[in-house]
Amino acid sequence: MIYIQENSNDPMYLQIYRQIKDDIEQENIVHGERLPGIRTLAQTLGIGRNTVSQAYTQLAVEGYIQARHGSGFFVLDASNKVMERNYVLQDTNSLSVERSELKQPVSLYDFQYGGLTYEQFPFKLWRKYTSQILLSPQKDVVNQYPDKQGDLLLRQEIKKYLHRSRGMVCCEEQIIIGSGLHYSLDILCKILRKENNTIAMEEPGYNGARDVFINNNYNLYPIPANKDGLILSSIHGSGACAAYVTPSHQFPYGTVMPIFQRKELLNWAIDSDAYVIEDDYDSELRYDANPVPALHSLDTEDRTIYIGTFSKSLSPSLRVNYMVLPVQLLARYYSMFHSYNSPASWLTQRVLGAYMRDGNYEIHVRKMCLTYKRRHDVFVQEATKIFGRKVILHGRGAGLHFILEFPDGKEEEWLIKQAEKVGVKVYSMIPFWNHRNDCPRNIIFAGYSLLSEQQIREGIALLKSAWFSALP
The missing domain is CATH 3.40.640.10 (Type I PLP-dependent aspartate aminotransferase-like (Major domain))
Incomplete structure (x- = not known):
């Protein structure tokens, strides 16, 4: 459990860094364990994402944790390291470590498919x-x-x-x-x-x-x-x-x-x-x-x-x-x-x-439908407004995902890489083909079950900047 002392002389990112670092060294958090996502921890503590990101960046630089592509931050084995208990943390701003310099990029907006948000469970x-x-x-x-x-x-x-x-x-x-x-x-x-x-x-x-x-x-x-x-x-x-x-x-x-x-x-x-x-x-x-x-x-x-x-x-x-x-x-x-x-x-x-x-299951299903209908509608509205005719949405009206088709022929590999540069994760359609060469290269896959309505808006806005403001 991480505690933030608002009247402390230490900045909040430093408090987070020290508590996670101590837990790793004392093996309260073990090798291979996944830390809470930046957004999740920020919401739990009631602070900004940048503060959590600053703490995680320092931990990653020092080798306590590692960012894994599309999965988050995981604890590394620190058991054989000689640690100085009185180490004075440098200001992370002076280190000039960009997110892209970590071993794997971290996606702030992950349009993955399959998982559900924890608050939906009864x-x-x-x-x-x-x-x-x-x-x-x-x-x-x-x-x-x-x-x-x-x-x-x-x-x-x-x-x-x-x-x-x-x-x-x-x-x-x-x-x-x-x-x-x-x-x-x-x-x-x-x-x-x-x-x-x-x-x-x-x-x-x-x-x-x-x-x-x-x-x-x-x-x-x-x-x-x-x-x-x-x-x-x-x-x-x-x-x-x-x-x-x-x-x-x-x-x-x-x-x-x-x-x-x-x-x-x-x-x-x-x-x-x-x-x-x-x-x-x-x-x-x-x-x-x-x-x-x-x-x-x-x-x-x-x-x-x-x-x-x-x-x-x-x-x-x-x-x-x-x-x-x-x-x-x-x-x-x-x-x-x-x-x-x-x-x-x-x-x-x-x-x-x-x-x-x-009768609680059917009540729950109706609530889920209302929740995901709102997210579905926000996705459709924002994509239509921001992308216009540059993107065609397939799969409207049901489920938890869309297929995005690009009539001008943009290829999925470029689309996915550009999205990663702005912290957004979208997915290839190729795995769904048994004969992979038959998969059209101008389509990608995007789910929305793990994102809030506001996060969907922000993610789509970033996708516009990635795809249509940085043409190859």
Whole structure:
């Protein structure tokens, strides 16, 4: 804990520097530990970012910490260093150390995708439910192996929620609780395995899913995707045992699969004795209309494997997701995984089940939608006002990210480097392509879930200065 004494003769940056330095030397902060971000620590202490930056700069210069590109500041090993306890700190202004001279640049505005801001998590209610469950007769389960498919209360509440929000009809026996999309896909890869192990997958698509299929020795058959949606015509000759798709919000382009394509995809699955894996990763976060019904809700032949998650609506660190298996695959699942235990903590599952049972999850989702709609709208308004026709936004109306297209042909490598020079982090689209040479070079990827509305405004203004005031 860092304490600032306002009536001290020492400047605030010096107080921060000395307390962190002492903690590192006394191993209260250990090698490899990540320090709070500059913005986060400044907000916590109620001081300016420049003050924190000054302290961190001095610590970095002296070798106590190291800046890592896009990740923040990390503690270095100081155990073998001989330190002078009465060292007198020089004024950091006299050192003339620029941020760019550190080993890695630090981004003040990180348009990353995936993480959520900590203040969005319902800490009070989560603590309340945790205490209630640990003091109830249910606590005996803590020292027992839980239900292999996941806590029954949670599966029952997920079944009800899916019916209300996604138009799905299933039973709790079909629901399998997992510890993230990768876990569920890994299970599926073993269940679906045939002599011809081919998965049809969106190109571009989510690289995390692609890696699971590759690691399980599946061949990938590309379903071309662009800003207008998927091109399904080629899938009929694929010979794939399943197609992995994100129909409610295609990742990364953000398009919604129209009804005629949904029916075409389901007909392909029926005709080919195949399955559709529906990754519904952020369906709750829709801002311009009500969430579209799940592909699963249109399936009359039990050919859809639905995968949902709490990572975008509640917290990615909970490591809880779920999969709804077709009835005809349950026997194979039971046969292959009868000895597997649920990978998610029973306590986390029971707390989440109680949280959903009392209606708090849906209240939380509505609050999240309002919060992220405001950030989405600010991003659209500022980008439109500042960039004009120089940048085209793709993926409006839902989710937590945009694709920025540059009609004049600016290339992503130059765009990313220029942004870094002004303290802004944006991302390449190349990882989402299996065939990376096919990725257009005039597009980049930007999320906004970790930035406030004001930070989005400031970040976009800096991007303008980086991209349009410093032409190559």
